[in-house]
Amino acid sequence: MIIKRIHLIFLLLNIIFIPSCNNESPTDSNRIIIGISADVESLNPLYSFNVVEGNITELLYLSLVEHRWNDDGNISTLPMLAERWEWNEDSTSITIRLREDVYWTDSMLVTADDVVFSFDAYSDPDIQSRMYGTFTDFYTENDMSIDLNKTFTVQSPFIFTIHFNKTAVPDLFSIDLPIIPKHIYENVDRKNFAASEKVLPVVTNGAFQFDRWDKNQSIILKSNPASFLYSSSSVDEIIFKVVPDYNSRLTQLKNGEIDMMEDIKPDDIDELKKIENLTIAPLHGREYEYVGWSNIDLKAFEEDKIVPHKFFGNARVRKALTYAINRDEILNEYLNGFGEVASGPVSPIFKDAVDNSLKPYEYNPAMAKAILAEEGWRDTDNDGVLEKGNEEFAFTLYIAGGNPRRSFAATLIKNNLKAVGIDVSISTLELGVFIENLYTKKMDAWIASWFVPIPVDLKTYWFSDLQSTPLNLVNYQNRKADEILLRLEGKIHPEEKNKLYKEFQKIMHEDQPVSFMYWIDNITAYNNRIKNVNVNPLGFIHHCWEWETAE
DSSP states (O other): OHHHHHHHHHHTTTOOOOOOOOOSOGGGTTEEEEEESSOOSOOSGGGOOSHHHHHHHHHHSOOSEEEEEOTTSOEEEEESSEEEEEEOTTSSEEEEEEOSSOBOTTSOBOOHHHHHHHHHHHHOTTTOOTTTTOOTTBOBOTTSOBOHHHHEEEEETTEEEEEBOTTOOOOGGGGOOOOOOHHHHTTSOGGGTGGGGGTSOOOOOSSEEEEEEETTTEEEEEEOTTSTTOOTTSOSEEEEEEOOOHHHHHHHHHHTSSSEEOOOOGGGHHHHHTOTTEEEEEEOSSEEEEEEEOSBOHHHHTTTOOOBOTTTTOHHHHHHHHHHSOHHHHHHHTSTTSEEEOSSSSOTTOTTTSOTTOOOOOOOHHHHHHHHHHTTOBOTTOSSSOEETTEEOEEEEEEETTOHHHHHHHHHHHHHHHHTTOEEEEEEEOHHHHHHHHHTTOOSEEEEEEEOOSSOOOHHHHOSOTTTOTTOTTOOOOHHHHHHHHHHTSOOOHHHHHHHHHHHHHHHHHHOSEEEEEEEOEEEEEETTEESOOOBTTBSSTTGGGOEEOO
């Protein structure tokens, strides 16, 4: 499951939104066509590993709660399947009352049995869902599955209590997952759970219901009149249309053949702005690009030893590398300003948590050279490459193929580092190989990006114990940072939590475990006939049951 989770988080950064082969134009009826770049693998929420799959399954399967993004950079959590809830005095359990008017599309009521069954399925090691191994707040068995007897008390079909383990600090995100129908899945062989999608009916409870899936062409959802989210002004139909070629998607957007697409290249914005019926909506602060430096020696790690990397194990050297990279040039020349230089891993969208006093290191080759010299890296033989003893400062920078921005950035970084005496070779790998090498720790330096989670999650990526945090891909080691990350897991006031976030950011700013490059805007464009679109950090399709069309 660790491999799946790494694969998921990385792929979130490489997936675009998707288009189909429906001959009718969007304006023929009360429908909306969304262009996407590739077909999905699954419409089962247990296996919705990428962003598009998650967006679609959110429309089909409801969770106990829903989230709303506030302009102050915080999240409000509101009832969805749950009508209301009540925590006990020490927040070790929560009692939930379900709505009694939610039906599956085969007319069966949604009940507490569906909820308990769903949590059981998500945590089952035989099923291997996208959530497997994440239920640490619950009472669990040795195989990390939820202990149902200790965790759930069902008082009635619509009232149940969830009990959390004594060390947990649960919140409403702990219980937020799409619920599936027990009566459809209860007799499925759990070791073949994923394959059951091909033979079982698609029975859902969301604002939309499944209509048709034409492989590599389109996924068609129709509004669900039985849903409590339905209104007379709801959109009748949403079509996710698969159009693999970016330029074809863009042309269809301009011609009105699709209504909406995301991940638009900055170079195309000026032309799109000339089209009166389109709205351009950049999404800030969910993805940052970075140059990863393995902080430890990877050969020693194979022998279960933690030894600083010969180049990148020194925080001052990593800081020098950041000084040497002209991030503004990449931002301005390739992204046309649709983004901002990054100073750390906490997104500026988290207004209370981000430390705005920390400024990104400026492009300063002279400072880089001075720091490197202080750390013993000098060009003593005048061949243009720094050395320390018998070791030349030379390494390979890896990137995944098919990403022009990364190719541009890699070339610029190679030239920038050459100017301060560091010899860089660029190696481009097929995406699958790149990911494999990333999570098996076979690369010393690479360029990648992270799609940051909501709410803030830092321990997953920066805690020193590499066995418990496999997403610490750069193998960062700092005991003071670890202490802060552990304190953040405790029961603390929000103001104290934000102080700890800022303390952590100061440590990261000094340590530079990676060279934080820039926050990348995800640019969405949509037809103005769609009303009530709210592009925010939770996604541009979020709550699209509130959309309307103006004909």
